[in-house]
Amino acid sequence: LGVRNLIQGLGEALPFADDTFDRVTMGYALRHVADLHALFAEYRRVLKPGGEVLLLEITRPERALPRALLKFYMKGVVPAVTRLFRHSSEAQELMRYYWDTIEQCVPPSTILAAMAEAGLHQAQRRIVLGIFSEYCGAEAGTDR
Structure with missing residues (x-):
């Protein structure tokens, strides 16, 4: 499984068209994002209707x-x-x-609120071993 095309960009300004992905993921980098609202709005923009966001982070x-x-x-x-x-x-x-x-780190409640404000529905957090957080949210497929 070699990488054929490597595209770099900021999470707050992804170089992809609207409605491109079924799923957007980020691992252990959320604490380095300056503007969570811009990030989640951008994630929602590139998600196809009904698409999902999955984030992993240490809390x-x-x-x-x-x-x-x-x-x-x-x-x-x-x-x-x-x-x-x-x-x-x-x-x-x-x-x-x-x-x-x-x-x-940004508090989990702030992350969940920013996800919801960006229109990522069913935003939730699951905690593993007291320090690992899995955040999930879905693009509801409604008009933006």
Whole structure:
């Protein structure tokens, strides 16, 4: 399954025609998006009527103890293991940065509200292991 055509673009300004895709997905990048409303409006634009959006993201735990444990793991354990196996200060710093992006995540309620405001119906979130979030929504097939 080689990639034949690689097209790059911003999620907020996708280089595709209206009603192009049955499904739009994004994995672990939502926390890097500056304008969620523009992103979800653009996703809805490129979705065919009845199309689906599926997003995967790491979410900062709401409770203090799980949050502290995850922070220790991401800022302490992961960089230390990275240092052992990669011997790279850049890789170690990247692992620390990863936690910083998780800590600054947009709250799930804001994500769900932005999806709904963009016209993605049945927006919902499923949580796995307390930190992984799966967001789903559908284009209802109504007039835009």
